[in-house]
Each structure stands twice: as structure tokens, then as C-alpha cells.
Amino acid sequence: MTFELETAKEPEKLKRVVIEPVSRVEGHGKVTILLDDEDRVHQVRLHIVEFRGFERFIQGRPYWEVPVMVQRLCGICPVSHHLVAAKAMDVIVGAKQLTPTAEKLRRLMHYGQMLQSHALHFFHLASPDLLFGFDSDIAKRNIVAVVEAYPEIAKQGVLLRKFGQEVIRLTAGKRVHGTGAIPGGMNKNLSREEREILLKDIYHMVAWSRDAVHLAKKLYTDDMERNTQFGYFRSNMLGLIRADGALDLYHGGLRARTETGETIFDHVDYSHYSDYINEEVKSWSYMKFPFIISKGTQDGWYKVGPLARINNCDFIDTPLAETERRDFVAYGHGFPIHSPLAYHWARMIEMLHAAETIKDLLHDDDVSGNDLMVKGEKALEGVGVLEAPRGTLFHHYRIDENDQVTMANLIVSTTSNNHAMNEAVRQVAKQYLDGHTVTEPLLNHIEVAIRAFDPCLSCATHAVGKMPLMVEILDAEGRALDRVYKDGAGEVGCAV
Amino acid sequence: MSDNTITIDGQAVPFAPGQTIMEAAMAAGVYIPHLCHNPEFTPHGSCKLCTVTVNGRNAASCTMPAAPGMVVQNDTEELNANRRALTQMLFVEGNHVCPFCEKSGNCQLQAMGYFLGMMDPHYDQFYPPRDVDASHPDILLDLNRCILCELCVRASRDVDGKNVFGVTGRGPHTRITVNSASGRLGDTDMAVTDRAADVCPVGAILKKRHGFEVPIGQRTYDHKTIKDVHMEEAGK
Numbered sequence: 076m077t078f079e080l081e082t083a084k085e086p087e088k089l090k091r092v093v094i095e096p097v098s099r100v101e102g103h104g105k106v107t108i109l110l111d112d113e114d115r116v117h118q119v120r121l122h123i124v125e126f127r128g129f130e131r132f133i134q135g136r137p138y139w140e141v142p143v144m145v146q147r148l149c150g151i152c153p154v155s156h157h158l159v160a161a162k163a164m165d166v167i168v169g170a171k172q173l174t175p176t177a178e179k180l181r182r183l184m185h186y187g188q189m190l191q192s193h194a195l196h197f198f199h200l201a202s203p204d205l206l207f208g209f210d211s212d213i214a215k216r217n218i219v220a221v222v223e224a225y226p227e228i229a230k231q232g233v234l235l236r237k238f239g240q241e242v243i244r245l246t247a248g249k250r251v252h253g254t255g256a257i258p259g260g261m262n263k264n265l266s267r268e269e270r271e272i273l274l275k276d277i278y279h280m281v282a283w284s285r286d287a288v289h290l291a292k293k294l295y296t297d298d299m300e301r302n303t304q305f306g307y308f309r310s311n312m313l314g315l316i317r318a319d320g321a322l323d324l325y326h327g328g329l330r331a332r333t334e335t336g337e338t339i340f341d342h343v344d345y346s347h348y349s350d351y352i353n354e355e356v357k358s359w360s361y362m363k364f365p366f367i368i369s370k371g372t373q374d375g376w377y378k379v380g381p382l383a384r385i386n387n388c389d390f391i392d393t394p395l396a397e398t399e400r401r402d403f404v405a406y407g408h409g410f411p412i413h414s415p416l417a418y419h420w421a422r423m424i425e426m427l428h429a430a431e432t433i434k435d436l437l438h439d440d441d442v443s444g445n446d447l448m449v450k451g452e453k454a455l456e457g458v459g460v461l462e463a464p465r466g467t468l469f470h471h472y473r474i475d476e477n478d479q480v481t482m483a484n485l486i487v488s489t490t491s492n493n494h495a496m497n498e499a500v501r502q503v504a505k506q507y508l509d510g511h512t513v514t515e516p517l518l519n520h521i522e523v524a525i526r527a528f529d530p531c532l533s534c535a536t537h538a539v540g541k542m543p544l545m546v547e548i549l550d551a552e553g554r555a556l557d558r559v560y561k562d563g564a565g566e567v568g569c570a571v
Numbered sequence: 572m573s574d575n576t577i578t579i580d581g582q583a584v585p586f587a588p589g590q591t592i593m594e595a596a597m598a599a600g601v602y603i604p605h606l607c608h609n610p611e612f613t614p615h616g617s618c619k620l621c622t623v624t625v626n627g628r629n630a631a632s633c634t635m636p637a638a639p640g641m642v643v644q645n646d647t648e649e650l651n652a653n654r655r656a657l658t659q660m661l662f663v664e665g666n667h668v669c670p671f672c673e674k675s676g677n678c679q680l681q682a683m684g685y686f687l688g689m690m691d692p693h694y695d696q697f698y699p700p701r702d703v704d705a706s707h708p709d710i711l712l713d714l715n716r717c718i719l720c721e722l723c724v725r726a727s728r729d730v731d732g733k734n735v736f737g738v739t740g741r742g743p744h745t746r747i748t749v750n751s752a753s754g755r756l757g758d759t760d761m762a763v764t765d766r767a768a769d770v771c772p773v774g775a776i777l778k779k780r781h782g783f784e785v786p787i788g789q790r791t792y793d794h795k796t797i798k799d800v801h802m803e804e805a806g807k
Contacts, residue, residue, distance in 0.1 A: 135703055137711055139782040144671035168780075248787025252670065255786065263786035477705035477757075478779060 080501040083109050083118035092513055106521055108504055116509045119501040121493075121525065122362075130483045138164055138474045139258055141483075145470070146252055148487070151195065153252050154188035154243055155463035158325070159470045162459030164258035166346070167474060169451025176444035177260035182325050183436045184246040184255055185461065186429040189324055190280070191239025192464035193381075193426040196526075197287065198232025201419055204523045205294045210516030228290065231283040235426070238273075238280050242433060245269045260448035270437050277434045281395065284427040288399045291423040295416060296406075304506070306415040306499035306524040309334035310376060311367060312383035313352075313491065315462050318342065320389030322400075322428065324462040330387050331367055331377065336411050339367055345460035348469055354486070362493050365486060378495035379466025379488055380528060381421035386411040391424075393431035399424045415499045415527040463488050465528065492528050499524040577641040579623075586637035593621055593633040596645070600807040602798045603645050604654050604686065606661075606679055606772060607720035608633040610805070612729060615721055618661070620654050620683070655687040663694045664743070666701060666715035667773075673782030674774030676790030680718060682797035697743070704749065706757030709779050710768055717747055717775040727767035735761045747775075 083089055089109035109118035129145055136144065142160040146153035158181055165173065173181070203216040206225060214220070222229040240250040245265060247253025255261055295302050316330040317323035328342035329351065343351055354363035355372050366375030377383070385404070391397040403424060406412060412421075436442055459470045466488030473482040503524045508517055576585050577592065579601050586595035591614060596603050607618040616634035623632045624644040632643070644650065661667075661680060669675045683689075704712040719738070724747070727735040735756075739748040751758035761767065763778055771777075787793065791800060 137705065137779065137782070139780055140671060140673060143673070143783055147670060253787060254783045257783050258780075262784055263789075478711075479703070479705045 080116060080119050080505065081497070086118060089117055106500060108508065110508075114508075114510050114512065116501075116504045119497070119504045121497045121500045130485055133480050133483050135479050137478050138167055138472065138480055139478075141472065141480060142256055142258070143252075143254055145485070148485075150251060152188060152192050152464050154184055154247065155461065155468055156470070157247070157253070158185055158256055159459040159461045159463075159468050160472075161256035161258060162326075162461065163457035163470045163472050164459075166457030166459070167454050167472070168258040169453055170259040170449045171451060172449070173260055174444070174446040174449055175441045176264060177447050177449070179436055179439060179441050180246055180261045180263075180265060180447075181256055183265070183433060183442060184243055185325050186432045186436070187239045187242025187246065189239075189429040189464055190284075190426055190433065191236045191243065193422050193429070194232055194235035194239060194287075196464070197291065197419055197422060197426070198229065198236070201526050202228070202232070204519070204526065205419065209520050209523050213515060213519075216519070231286065235280060235283055235287070235430075238276055239429075242273060245273065257448075259450045262447070264444060264447060265442045267443055270443065273433070274437050277430070277437060281427070281430045281434055284423070284430040285395055285399075288420070288423040288427050291420040292399075292402070295420050302416045303414045306502045306506070306527070307413065308415075308495075308498040308502055309411075309413045310378050310495055310498070311339065311370065311374075312387050312411065313367070313377045313379050314384045314387045314467055315345070315460060316342065316388060317392075321392045322384060322388035322390070322425075324384075324425070324429075326461065329460070329467075332387055332411070334411065334413065336386070339369065345469070346458040348458065348460065348471075352486070354490075362490055363486075364494050365491050366494075376494035377491065378528075379491040380418065380464075381425050382412065382415075382418045383466065384462060385421040385424055391428050393428050393435070395431055396424055396428035399427060415524055418527040465489065466491050489528075496525055496528050499527065574639040575637075576639065577637050577643055579643045579645050580647075590637050591633055592623060592625070592630075592635050592637050592641070592643060595637045596632065596643075597801070597805040597807070600802065600805075601645065602802055603632050604651075604683060604798070605633060605801075606683060606718065607722065609722055609770070609772075612722060612725040615725065618657070618718065618720055620657055622653065623650065651687060654683075655689050656693070658683050658687055658689055659691075659693045661718045662689075662692050663696045664699070665717060666698065672716065672774045673777065674716070676787065676793055677785070678774060678792075679772035679797060682792040682800075685792070686797045699743070701746070704756045705779075706755040707759075707761065707779075708757070709763035710756060710761060711777045711779050712747075712749070712756050713775055713777065714746060715775075716773045718773055719745060719747070720772060721747075722770045722772065723747065723767045723776055726770040727761070727765065730766040731761075733760060733765065733767070735759045735765075735767060 086109055089111055092108040092110060093105055105122050107120050107122065108116060110116060129148055133141055133144060142157050142164060145160045146157040148156050199218045202221055203218065206221060207215050218229065243253065244250045247255035255263065311331060311333055313329065313331045315323060315327035317327045329345050329348065330341045331339040333339060340351055351368055352365055353368050354365045356363055364376065366372050367377060368375065385400060391400050403420060456473045461468055468488055469486040471484040472480055475481050500521055503520050507520045511517060575588065576583050577595065578584065579596055582601065584595050584599040584601060593603055593605065593608060603621045603623060605621040607615045608621060614633045616631040619631060621632040622629050625635060625641055667680065669681055672678065675681060701714040721738060724736045724738060727733050734750055737748050737750055738745060740746050748754065749756050749759060768776060768778060
């Protein structure tokens with residue numbers, strides 16, 4: 076494990092390049108790069124100002140309000156926060172085992188979320204880079220250009236996302252920020268008419284998801300040498316796993332593996348997560364750095380999300396996705412695949428798995444059952460964990476005897492990937508920036524690496540090619556030597 | 572025109588002696604927007620949403636007795652604009668966060684906002700510090716959402732006979748208070764079956780552990796306006 080380029084020895088003697096903001100949904104991020112007079116890279120940091128206010132201001136609120144309130148953390152994957160908080164509150168209301176109907180409805184909602192989020196990320200946010208090239212004309216690097224150049228791909232991306240949103244609407248009441256999951260179960264089932272609406276289109280979705288896997292694979296393998304090396308680093312991997320080793324995005328035990336695939340811990344009851352994972356604070360970032368306790372802060376950092384999950388699982392229990400997984404892992408020749416750009420390929424395998432799982436659930440009469448709720452003996456503490464589109468998501472709450480929240484701890488996927496994204500950005504800076512004059516296409520290489528992990532950082536503004544950016548080169552006295560900017564209208568310019 | 576008739580927006584509306592303008596209007600199928608009025612309880616006249624123009628002067632229709640020959644304006648652009656402004660003031664004076672409020676979809680304040688075409692709060696938010704009292708085992712009192720309609724005061728006093736709630740303070744410091752030595756709801760004899768536990772038009776008094784049980788699409792105002800619901804309740 077390397078911390079190379081995290082902290083320069085004499086930063087005051089170096090030029091500072093800042094990319095700010097790296098646009099995203101949940102606030103602001105920036106990349107700072109320190110260069111010497113020969114443009115050699117000495118320090119690279121990705122700063123993400125994660126909004127943590129929720130942990131404080133939900134204190135004092137009644138626990139049953141939390142699953143609806145905390146989903147406002149995010150507009151892209153609110154379902155993940157909604158469901159993981161509901162899982163924690165299941166523990167608090169003593170619902171040790173949900174009814175089959177409630178659990179399957181929640182899974183349906185969750186896999187709908189996975190489908191729409193993965194489609195959004197791959198087609199709307201990442202595909203312009205992948206289809207046109209990282210340093211292609213900036214005017215083309217957006218979804219509108221994809222619609223013009225690849226109309227069928229764009230159409231499938233849009234309709235896949237729309238379908239996922241429909242699954243969410245029919246299970247949660249709204250496409251964004253619904254209320255379906257409540258402590259102990261669900262507030263509605265899926266009627267036969269609603270199932271028919273979704274069944275009409277699901278076979279297209281499975282087929283298109285499979286096509287998307289093949290597209291992601293082709294884009295990756297067409298330039299294997301560059302894509303395997305782009306931002307390459309190796310790390311531990313963390314995720315949930317089903318008891319039999321299958322990929323499970325809704326529930327399971329925690330599995331952590333080393334960069335070579337050796338087990339660190341396996342099938343750990345996630346309610347004891349704090350015995351296995353801790354969070355380090357670094358002076359230069361507002362975001363914490365989680366690490367695996369047994370390996371320490373230096374060697375314990377890890378990555379989460381599609382790549383970690385596909386590497387970590389033993390198999391996928393839906394046939395088409397399992398075929399694609401086997402094809403994927405074969406490229407690792409017996410070892411985990413660590414290339415950041417492989418995230419997209421793994422992500423599409425998960426999208427196919429989500430589509431297949433939705434199909435199976437829509438054929439399951441349990442989702443139309445009426446046994447929706449279960450409750451038991453009240454507890455004062457609950458932990459929920461699930462796999463959000465971008466990775467493992469932890470919610471931990473304590474309440475008092477009056478039902479009011481007294482403590483909340485949320486470890487979101489972006490936090491878990493904090494170190495990994497920093498590492499990818501450093502590698503890209505070393506590979507593409509080191510010794511070169513800063514240009515907009517080079518900046519985009521850094522964003523391409525970030526986008527591989529987390530659409531929160533690529534954000535809707537990228538989708539229309541209007542991500543505002545500014546890079547400044549300052550001398551040791553802080554004077555601007557060079558400045559490259561892209562404004563809100565997508566115009567690129569230089570100024571000194 | 573008989574003696575016991577008024578006109579509302581030009582429509583003849585009969586009334587029985589002792590009826591208010593609101594009561595006569597609702598009985599005749601004429602809707603006057605209101606929040607603090609509830610036909611089960613003594614008129615209160617605090618929210619002022621039901622203000623109409625009576626013979627050229629403004630008056631709260633829920634407290635103004637109907638009198639022969641009154642000429643009332645109700646559904647006018649000016650009065651509805653005033654009602655919208657009053658509703659906006661109610662929003663900004665409290666901490667009403669509809670997106671995660673469990674009363675959303677069943678809330679009369681929210682429904683009134685929709686009915687009156689309220690598109691934003693317009694005024695600066697007060698963000699007042701308000702208490703949450705969760706001491707009662709079955710009832711949550713969240714004063715962040717209170718609009719001081721005093722329906723709980725009236726219900727507890729007039730129906731339950733318990734006088735659990737009262738009002739204290741003045742001006743912007745006015746608030747609902749609980750009639751116990753500690754000031755906590757858990758130290759009163761209020762029961763979850765009391766009328767006062769079920770009368771709040773907003774999300775200030777709630778039955779615990781039932782939030783979000785009704786799915787979106789099946790809530791009171793998901794498919795009906797507050798006018799539809801009030802008129803149905805009036806048998807119209």
C-alpha cells in the first residue's frame with residue numbers, strides 16, 4: 076500500500092494547481108496538485124467536503140422519521156439511504172426477520188435503484204469519455220453528443236434508467252424520495268396490475284443490460300494496455316456477501332479481502348462493524364478515511380463498489396450476469412482486477428444482475444402479498460448495512476426510551492472510497508500530468524478517474540458538458556502564472 | 572329574498588338564526604378556505620384564512636354571525652391572495668419541512684398551500700427554536716409544526732374534559748403549553764384515544780410509531796383538494 080504523493084516534503088516551494096470545484100451532487104470537491112518548476116508532480120489530493128450535518132440534526136427526531144429524512148442525503152441514490160435506515164430501524168422495532176413479502180418488495184425497490192443509478196452513471200455520465208475519448212473535443216463530451224452519435228445506445232441508457240425509476244415509483248410511491256419502507260416492513264405491496272406494467276418491459280431491460288455489459292467490455296478491452304494501467308493501484312476490497320458467497324446487494328455479512336484476494340475477514344455480522352472498521356481523520360480533508368482495524372491505517376484502506384463486489388463474490392445467482400462475471404474474472408488470471416476503469420465493466424454486470432433479479436421478483440407472487448409488517452421487542456440501538464450503487468453503506472443509530480434519536484453514524488460509500496479515489500487521482504497525475512503543461516484534456520483525465528468510482532463527483536453538470544472548473548498555477552509566492560478555466564456555459568479559456 | 576338570507580359572491584345563501592357566515596356557507600355548498608375552524612368545536616377565529624368581506628368590511632367568517640341581507644365577498648382575487656400570504660406566513664413562522672414530515676399528504680396546511688396556489692414561502696424563514704416533547708409513551712408533540720389553531724386546546728377542554736393544553740406567551744413567542752407540573756406531556760393524563768390526540772390539522776400532535784404507514788397515493792390529499800375534503804365532511 077502506498078501513500079506516495081499524498082504529502083510533499085516542502086510544499087511551500089511548489090506550484091499549486093487547483094481543480095475546483097470537481098462538481099458533484101452532495102457539495103463541493105476539489106483536486107489540488109503541487110508541482111515543481113519542471114512540472115514534476117509532488118503532491119495530489121482529492122478533497123471532498125462531505126455533508127455530515129445529518130448525523131447531528133436528526134438527533135432528537137423520532138426514529139420512524141429517519142428512513143424518510145436521511146434519504147435526502149442524495150438525489151441519485153436516495154433509495155439506498157432509505158432502505159439502510161429502515162434496516163437499522165427494523166432492529167430497533169424488534170423485527171428480526173421481515174415477512175417474505177416485505178423483504179422481496181424492498182429488494183425490488185433496491186434493485187430498481189441499482190438499475191437506474193448504474194444506467195445513469197454509465198450512459199449519462201461516463202459514456203461520453205469512454206465513447207469519444209478522454210481528450211476528445213470538450214464540446215462532444217456530453218450525453219447530447221452521445222444521443223447524436225450513438226442514438227441507440229443513448230436511447231437504451233435513458234430507458235433503462237426510466238425503468239428503474241418506475242420500479243422505485245411503484246414500490247416507494249415516488250421516483251425520488253418515496254416512503255415505501257417503514258420500520259418493520261413496507262407500507263404497500265405491488266398489485267398484479269403494477270407487476271404487469273413492469274413485466275411488459277423487463278425482458279427488454281435484461282437484453283439491453285446484457286448489451287451494455289458487452290459495450291463496457293469492448294470499450295475496456297479495445298485498448299487493454301491503456302485501460303488496465305489508467306490510474307492503476309491495488310488495494311483491499313470490502314463488501315457484503317451472502318452466506319453462500321453469492322453477490323447480494325441488499326443483505327449479508329461483511330467480507331474483506333486483500334489486494335491479492337486473500338481473506339481478511341468473512342461473513343462478519345455487520346452489527347459489529349465497529350470492531351472491524353475504524354475511521355481516520357486527516358488534517359487536510361473534511362472527509363474521514365475508513366480503514367480495516369486489523370491491518371492498521373497504513374495498510375487497511377480499501378475500496379468498495381462494483382469492482383470490489385464482483386471481485387469479492389464467489390458467484391452471482393442469476394445466469395446471464397454469472398456468465399459475464401466469469402468472463403470478467405478470467406481477465407484477472409486468478410487475481411482480483413484493480414484497474415479503476417474496470418469499475419464500469421463490473422458496474423454493467425451488476426446492472427444485468429439487477430435486471431434479472433427484478434424479472435424474477437416480478438414473477439414471484441409474494442410481492443403481491445398482504446403480510447407487510449412485523450414487530451417485536453424494542454431495542455435502543457440498530458445498525459443497517461447494504462450495498463449502495465457506489466459501495467457499502469453503513470447506518471448506525473441509537474435512540475432513547477422516548478423514541479428519539481440520540482446518536483447517528485453514517486459511513487457512506489464515497490467515504491469508504493476516499494483513499495482509493497485519492498490514489499487513482501495520484502496515479503493519473505503521475506501518468507499524464509507529470510512534466511506536462513496543464514491543459515483541459517489533462518484535467519479531464521483526472522475527472523475520468525474520479526468518475527470511475529462515484530457519480531456524485533461527476534454530477535449532472537458533466538452530463539451536459541458544463542462542469543465549471545478552474546486550474547491555476549501559482550508560483551512559490553502565490554502569484555498566478557497560468558490559469559485554465561471552463562465556465563458554466565462550457566466555454567474554455569486561458570488567463571494569466 | 573327572505574329575511575334569513577345572505578349573498579355570497581352574488582349567490583343567495585339561507586341561514587338559520589345563530590349560524591355564522593361559515594356555517595351557512597358550508598351548509599349551502601359554498602367553500603370558504605379555513606384552517607382553525609372545525610365544525611365540531613367552538614369557533615376560534617385565529618388563523619384568519621376564512622376572512623371575507625361583509626358589507627365592505629373584512630371579518631372572520633367562522634365567528635361572524637350571519638345577518639339578514641349581508642353582502643359577502645369570498646372567492647375574490649384579493650381575498651385569495653391574502654389567504655395565500657397568510658398561509659405563507661404560517662409556513663415561515665414555524666419549521667415546516669414537508670419532504671420528511673409524516674403528516675405530508677394528510678396535512679391541512681400543506682393542502683391549503685396547494686389549494687391556494689402557493690409556489691414558495693415568499694417570506695424569510697423565522698427558523699424559530701421549538702421544542703419536541705416525546706415524553707408521552709404514545710403521543711409526540713412537535714411544536715415545530717404548530718400553527719396555533721388551538722384545536723387541541725378546544726378538544727382537550729371541551730370534549731376530553733382534561734385541559735391538557737393551553738396557550739402561553741405573546742406575539743412571536745406565543746406557544747402551546749402543557750398543563751402539568753413539569754410541562755411535559757408524559758406527566759399529563761392525556762390518552763392516545765383522546766379527541767385532542769386526533770384533531771391536529773398539521774403534524775404537531777402525532778400518534779407515535781405510525782409515521783408513513785399510509786403509502787403515497789392513498790393519503791387524504793393525494794387525489795383530493797382540501798376543498799373537496801371539507802365539503803365532503805360538510806355532506807356536500
